[in-house]
Amino acid sequence: MKVNLGCGNVRKPGYVGVDIFPGPEVDIVADGRFMPFFKSDSVDVVYASHVAEHVVDLYPLMKEVHRILKPGGRLIALVPYGLRSLYDPNHYHAFNETTFRFFTRNNGSGHEANRSLQRFPLFDEESTRLDSLTQFIRFIPKLQFAIESRPKIAWLVSRAQSTALFRVLPKGRWPQLVVILRKPEANT
Numbered sequence: 001m002k003v004n005l006g007c008g009n010v011r012k013p014g015y016v017g018v019d020i021f022p023g024p025e026v027d028i029v030a031d032g033r034f035m036p037f038f039k040s041d042s043v044d045v046v047y048a049s050h051v052a053e054h055v056v057d058l059y060p061l062m063k064e065v066h067r068i069l070k071p072g073g074r075l076i077a078l079v080p081y082g083l084r085s086l087y088d089p090n091h092y093h094a095f096n097e098t099t100f101r102f103f104t105r106n107n108g109s110g111h112e113a114n115r116s117l118q119r120f121p122l123f124d125e126e127s128t129r130l131d132s133l134t135q136f137i138r139f140i141p142k143l144q145f146a147i148e149s150r151p152k153i154a155w156l157v158s159r160a161q162s163t164a165l166f167r168v169l170p171k172g173r174w175p176q177l178v179v180i181l182r183k184p185e186a187n188t
């Protein structure tokens, strides 16, 4: 089974849509922090696109996602990148490449887990990436600032991204992180 958590108006074929608000594409109305209708270790994939930034307390959310995933199951989380995300009053968190590592164990995959947060070593990090355009611009802070600080240019960039050329960037959202975490197998 696959779950599209915080699905909103998006129907993802093959996924059960869960959202805290009802809607035509929502199969189950529920808070992602409490999903008792899913058995433990029963879900293959939890896909959560632009949801985590809306949840005040991430720990219960991550624990519940961890509970329902099968060992080896994956959380695919898409979140806005960087502090700019906090300009939106509906957003409670800003994310960078390290944020989700607070929920991973130090598994030798190239990063040092933050020891003070190893109370929540729930997952293994499979991958963390910025979408391609962001990845390029991020390393040129002046260019990033030049774009972000000029609403017209920022608007043009977002328009360009909604063209076929940038279809790889979901919904023209930018910049965003795509994080894949895996629930460890029981005996690892």
Ligand SMILES: C[S@@+](CC[C@H](N)C(=O)[O-])C[C@H]1O[C@@H](n2cnc3c(N)ncnc32)[C@H](O)[C@@H]1O
Binding pocket: 005, 006, 007, 008, 009, 010, 018, 019, 020, 021, 030, 031, 032, 033, 048, 049, 050, 051, 054, 055
């Ligand atoms: C920005 S929308 C993203 C919708 C969709 N995933 C997409 O990519 O377009 C955020 C969604 O998360 C839902 N949401 C917010 N907090 C939630 C929670 N605690 N549990 C489940 N859904 C939640 C909202 O109702 C909303 O539909």
